[in-house]
Amino acid sequence: MHTLPPLPYAYNALEPFIDAKTLEIHHTKHHQSYVDKLNAALEKYPELQSKTVEGLIKSLDEIPEAIRTTVRNNAGGHFSHTLYWNTMSPTAEEYIPEKLGKAIVETFGSIVEFKEQFSKAAANVFGSGWVWLALSNPEPVEGLVVTTNKKLKIVSTQGHDNPLMTDDKPLMVIDVWEHAYYLHYQNRRPEYIQNWWNIVDWKVVERNYNSLA
Ligand SMILES: [Fe+2]
Numbered sequence: 560m561h562t563l564p565p566l567p568y569a570y571n572a573l574e575p576f577i578d579a580k581t582l583e584i585h586h587t588k589h590h591q592s593y594v595d596k597l598n599a600a601l602e603k604y605p606e607l608q609s610k611t612v613e614g615l616i617k618s619l620d621e622i623p624e625a626i627r628t629t630v631r632n633n634a635g636g637h638f639s640h641t642l643y644w645n646t647m648s649p650t651a652e653e654y655i656p657e658k659l660g661k662a663i664v665e666t667f668g669s670i671v672e673f674k675e676q677f678s679k680a681a682a683n684v685f686g687s688g689w690v691w692l693a694l695s696n697p698e699p700v701e702g703l704v705v706t707t708n709k710k711l712k713i714v715s716t717q718g719h720d721n722p723l724m725t726d727d728k729p730l731m732v733i734d735v736w737e738h739a740y741y742l743h744y745q746n747r748r749p750e751y752i753q754n755w756w757n758i759v760d761w762k763v764v765e766r767n768y769n770s771l772a
Contacts, residue, residue, distance in 0.1 A: 560598055561612060563591050564641055572649040576754040578743045586644070589738055593636030593719075600629040612638045616723045635719030639689055639732060646731040646767075648760035656765040666711040673713075674756060677733075680715050681752045687736040690715050692764070693722040693729050694771050730767040731759065 566586055571579035597615075601607050604623065607615065615622065615634040622630050655663065655670060667673035681690040691714040711730075714722050722729045733755055740751035 560608070561594050561637060563587075563594050564644070566644050568649050573647060573758050576758050577647075577740075577751075581738075581740065581742045584742075585734075585738060586640075590637070590640040593633045593640065596629060597633040597637055600626040600633065612641075613723055616721065617726070619724070632719050635721055635724075638723065639719055639721055639734065642729055642732050643689075643734050646760055646763050647755075647758045648763070649758065651758050651760045652762075653757075655761045659761065659765040659768045662711055662768065677713050678749070678752050678756075680713050681733050681735050682749050684715050684717070684735045686717065688715060688717045689719075689721065689732050689734055689736075691722050691729050691732045693727040694768070695727055728767075728771045730771070731764045 563586070566582070569579075570583040570586070573582060597612075604626065607622065610618070612634050615630055616638060619627060619631055660670065663670060663673045667676060677690060677692065684690060693712055693714045695710045695712055712727070714727065716722070721732075733752065735748060735752070740748060744751045
């Protein structure tokens with residue numbers, strides 16, 4: 560059984576950037592419902608119940624067709640939200656640790672340019688989706704364009720699709736579904752994105768980077 564992970568901070572801890580009511584509904588209703596729907600879909604498939612959420616997403620082709628879309632959406636929702644919670648913090652510092660900071664500058668030219676490109680991608684997601692900082696998969700995968708070196712990249716996805724599906728490694732993510740910001744920001748998604756930078760936990764993002772790079 561998959562379970563809802565507890566938030567690593569209180570519901571009001573990310574204020575004023577993300578309000579307590581939004582965070583509570585987002586976690587206890589939205590994320591919980593992805594976990595519940597995933598468990599319900601796997602009920603009749605005991606052989607899939609021991610797979611991790613990442614394992615399910617990476618092997619969607621092997622999931623029975625009857626539940627494949629449900630697993631894609633709800634395992635995706637579970638995975639994406641878990642990373643989103645874990646890469647935000649009320650004690651986030653603006654400083655990006657050296658190794659990750661250097662890789663960002665090498666890839667995007669500067670930290671400012673990276674943030675601009677990322678924010679623009681997040682503002683431009685049509686409808687519901689996510690924007691990720693990810694590491695390209697260096698392993699050759701049939702049917703996919705691959706790079707020979709691991710490289711940072713900004714990835715936009717629709718619905719609950721995510722970089723695991725193309726064998727890239729997600730490092731951090733912003734949720735731009737309306738449920739992530741609408742109560743406080745209404746239609747002002749760019750303002751939510753701008754404020755979100757204040758709570759990005761770079762220490763966790765760097766840890767994710769170091770575990771993969
Ligand atoms: Fe969400």
